[in-house]
Amino acid sequence: MSGKPSILIVDDAASLRAALRTFFTNEGYPIIGELSHGKGVVESIGRLKPDVVCLDYNLPGSNGLDLLKQIVVTHPDTSVVMITGDTNPTLEADAAEAGIAGFIRKPFTPEQILREIRRVTHTRALLRRQGDTPVPAHEAARATAVVADDSAAMRLLLVSILSQAGIRVHEAVSDGRQAVAAVVRHKPDLVCLDMDMPVMNGLDALAQIKRSEPTSKVLMITGHMSRETIQAAGQRGASGYILKPFDPAKVTEAVGKLLGFQA
Known part of the structure; x- marks a missing residue:
């Protein structure tokens, strides 16, 4: 079979x-x-x-x-x-x-x-x-987040992973413009930002997010990232990046290091 x-x-x-x-x-x-x-x-x-x-x-x-x-x-x-x-x-x-x-x-x-x-x-x-792993109950969220990815399945996956790590996801959106608006609304500790999105790409959204909420840490998520793109993201204020396809353990580890707790 x-x-x-x-x-x-x-x-x-x-x-x-x-x-x-x-x-x-x-x-x-x-x-x-x-x-x-x-x-x-x-x-x-x-x-x-x-x-x-x-x-x-x-x-x-x-x-x-x-x-x-x-x-x-x-x-x-x-x-x-x-x-x-x-x-x-x-x-x-x-x-x-x-x-x-x-x-x-x-x-x-x-x-x-x-x-x-x-x-x-x-x-x-x-x-x-x-989905086979139960989401742990936390008295209070360790941190808050906004997720932006044009793939509905990827948004669901990221929300699930972050929830498992005790991070409350305020909003999950599908393009860069929505990401900027969501960050302004919620002022999250973390933003998971896809590089390739419609309406506004990740690099442009990153620049606007860091101008409006400079303390929010931004993880760029992409299936391919050249040296030039990594440098451009760093110059705009990205705190790190994760390459697709990724597994939950690696995302959890990266988020934990970025936010300063053992996820």
Whole structure:
């Protein structure tokens, strides 16, 4: 039996469905269904119970964002990867706000879609592992935090990890502009700030956060960080960074060192 997540493919292009089926099957991912339209997607998820849905944004008679919102509400354990050829510059931000787990634009290579699915798979595994560990009861929070990441799954994971460490998360947001506003509202001890976000990227948000709340410590979170980016983040006031994919123990250790307690 495969330990990899099951996938439901939803796309109106038969050629793309076939390509995705081939990519995933060759990597050992079980394909449990294919749909060519948006009608009945939510019901099909309830019946087939896929771990991941590859959802085309432009489906006949359906709006991909509306479908995403329905799936997130009715099937919160299902991760949705949106696939689109739409050039709307705000689409990724809108999808992130709605709860997308992954996002990829057409045309894409097999390596790109498989990398995105692996990232989502890794995050699902961490969330499951984290969910098996009870959150300890603390008389008072050790510290407070704001989390900013455009991945809904990553936000959930970070909130869970920080809660395990006795840190109260005031707010979890999906873009840099929201992060700046949340920091101004809550004045947290810690900010977990993703580098690559829609609307406002992490470096720009970092600069604004340090101007408004210079005592808040900021951890940059990214899947890749060059020497130049590390230097730029440091110059803007970042206290450190964590590379994705990460595990809860490493995040907890980094946060504990940064805030001065044994997490």
